[in-house]
Amino acid sequence: MKNIKDILFIVQARTQSTRVPNKMLKPFANSNLFEIAIEKILTSTLISKDNFYLSIMDNELIDIAKKHNVNYFIRSEESTQEPVTLPKVFEWYNKLPFKYYVIINACNPLLKIETIDNFIQSFLTHDSGQFGVFKKDTFIFDNDHKMLNNFFGADKHLATLETKFVETFYEAAHSLYAGTMEDIGKEIYMGTFKERHNPEFYLMDENECFDIDWPWQFELAEKLYLNKK
Secondary structure: OOOHHHEEEEEEOOOOOOOOOOOOOOOEOOEOHHHHHHHHHOOOOOOOHHHEEEEEOOHHHHHHHHHOOOEEEEOOHHHHOOOOOHHHHOHHHHOOOOOEEEEEOOOOOOOOHHHHHHHHHHHHOOOOOEEEEEEEOOOOEOOOOOEOOOEOOOHHHHHOOOHHHEOOEEEEEEEEEEEEHHHHHOOOEOEOOOOOOOOEEEEOOHHHOOOOOOHHHHHHHHHHHHHHO
């Protein structure tokens, strides 16, 4: 059982998004994605303010961190540039005094604080890393058009692609990630995704898994967010 005092809870953010310019601060539901994430995390029943950090570099984001009286780590310009390596992107791994980390994606406004807290409770009990996933019951294929998941129905069911007979697979939720600070220095993110070193899956509701990468997603997420309020 991990000690929650040893866990860093961190949000990585920057203003130089290319696909959705200024995504973190672009007006969203009478606020913005960055402040929605901060205010949500501050309502957690588990996350101590001492353990909560923002990894940021832009003055506008720093001003918001100060407004909410939240810890922040000043990331370097290099951490945002290619080539991507874990120690470079997560350069806080050997500079902040924690054994473990939980990264919370600020680009997912539909993520509930209850889900974050439950994810943390689960991570506390595991030796390995952990990340959020959701179930998909559908057919998946490789580049050669070969079906990758098992099918348990008769041929007549396969002919009509009946999903109730197909093997479930799991899609990354792009919302919550957890592991050890030490592993980041070894270029290991949550786990190696190889036998005996896989991260634990934390099963999430697909309705909460909406990572904004494109303008159409930003617009749709805002509508969904306002509808849930």
